[in-house]
Amino acid sequence: MWFYGQLVLCHNNESTGRVTAKLAGRSGFQFTQLMLNANQYTERSFRGHPRGLIIYGITTGVPTYSAETNTNFTKETMQPAVAPEDVSNVSRTETSPTRNTTYNGPNVTDSSVIKQCPLIPPNLAGPLVVNKTPPELSVIEVKFTDVKPGGKGSPSNCKPRYKVAIIIPYRDRPQHLQTLLYNLHPMLLKQQIDYQIFIVEQEGNGPFNRAMLMNVGYVEALKEKIFDCFIFHDVDLLPEDDRNLYTCPEQPRHMSVAVDKFKYRLPYADLFGGVSAMSRGQFRLVNGFSNMFWGWGGEDDDMANRIKAKGLHISRYPPNIARYKMLSHRKEKANPRRYEYLKTGKKRFATDGLTNLKYDLIDKKKYKLYTWLLVKLTPPQPS
Numbered sequence: 345m346w347f348y349g350q351l352v353l354c355h356n357n358e359s360t361g362r363v364t365a366k367l368a369g370r371s372g373f374q375f376t377q378l379m380l381n382a383n384q385y386t387e388r389s390f391r392g393h394p395r396g397l398i399i400y401g402i403t404t405g406v407p408t409y410s411a412e413t414n415t416n417f418t419k420e421t422m423q424p425a426v427a428p429e430d431v432s433n434v435s436r437t438e439t440s441p442t443r444n445t446t447y448n449g450p451n452v453t454d455s456s457v458i459k460q461c462p463l464i465p466p467n468l469a470g471p472l473v474v475n476k477t478p479p480e481l482s483v484i485e486v487k488f489t490d491v492k493p494g495g496k497g498s499p500s501n502c503k504p505r506y507k508v509a510i511i512i513p514y515r516d517r518p519q520h521l522q523t524l525l526y527n528l529h530p531m532l533l534k535q536q537i538d539y540q541i542f543i544v545e546q547e548g549n550g551p552f553n554r555a556m557l558m559n560v561g562y563v564e565a566l567k568e569k570i571f572d573c574f575i576f577h578d579v580d581l582l583p584e585d586d587r588n589l590y591t592c593p594e595q596p597r598h599m600s601v602a603v604d605k606f607k608y609r610l611p612y613a614d615l616f617g618g619v620s621a622m623s624r625g626q627f628r629l630v631n632g633f634s635n636m637f638w639g640w641g642g643e644d645d646d647m648a649n650r651i652k653a654k655g656l657h658i659s660r661y662p663p664n665i666a667r668y669k670m671l672s673h674r675k676e677k678a679n680p681r682r683y684e685y686l687k688t689g690k691k692r693f694a695t696d697g698l699t700n701l702k703y704d705l706i707d708k709k710k711y712k713l714y715t716w717l718l719v720k721l722t723p724p725q726p727s
């Protein structure tokens with residue numbers, strides 16, 4: 345099931361090729377506005393993109409979810425973020441000299457009430473300068489004055505639209521972590537979201553379980569705050585464009601579409617690895633990631649299967665925006681049983697995931713640039 349919105353080009357800057365595009369739902373059901381690079385947008389490699397361009401459009405049908413497991417998702421899906429009329433009215437309301445003066449009830453124009461942040465953050469620049477040789481962590485800590493302890497950030501002059509937890513599974517990659525933090529924080533601050541970075545470190549030397557660490561991150565983050573949105577983020581991927589918003593659209597979003605290591609091409613259509621975004625409700629609906637994948641590979645494809653099995657689909661920004669540089673590292677040991685688990689995954693969707701997650705939280709610290717969780721994972725009982 346595919347649905348597309350209506351793409352209206354509003355302004356074309358010839359010299360930069362940058363276009364302000366407005367995607368407006370006919371009934372005002374959903375409204376999204378984003379910047380696209382028109383030159384890249386029309387390039388041949390993009391037209392051959394296996395999934396095509398999926399921008400959050402008008403839904404022609406809303407999948408059904410059970411209310412108790414997915415209240416948040418339903419709300420997000422059903423309510424228009426901002427109707428087009430509201431956007432055009434903003435400036436008029438602000439400047440109107442003829443506001444009522446006698447009514448003393450709730451007054452939305454009161455200057456003490458902080459306004460909601462705009463749909464599109466105003467200070468985005470597009471392509472970013474990625475720095476792979478960051479200063480020492482202690483230097484970064486002093487330099488990033490807008491980052492609050494625990495690796496938190498939020499806009500100071502408007503009310504953020506999204507509460508976002510960035511979950512980073514981790515073990516033994518201090519250089520990568522330092523580089524990611526140095527590049528990620530400034531971008532997230534510009535995006536005007538309310539965010540917190542969680543580093544979920546696996547204790548011991550056993551096979552790495554990326555997926556299970558994601559599940560732990562989800563559970564532990566929710567103990568701090570009811571986040572709306574979860575970004576599952578590999579430590580070695582650096583975003584190259586600040587228009588790649590770290591928010592959760594109405595469908596799960598694969599964010600690392602174009603990675604330099606793969607020549608900026610999507611290796612296959614159902615890829616969901618690297619960096620991906622899911623709302624709280626979506627992640628609960630699919631029962632999180634499988635806990636069965638120890639060692640490299642498979643867990644992201646299993647998640648793609650879970651998403652499809654629940655009637656959701658993977659959405660993507662165009663590859664000129666959803667762009668990343670990958671830091672190099674030696675190849676991880678692949679899990680030889682990953683295909684087997686993938687093939688039989690479906691029968692475990694309901695029982696393998698958040699529902700049978702077992703771990704011990706060994707340590708937790710709030711450093712200036714991130715919240716650190718050290719966890720001991722307990723392999724699930726085979727089903």
Ligand SMILES: [Mn+2]
Pocket residue numbers: 578580
């Ligand atoms: Mn990697």
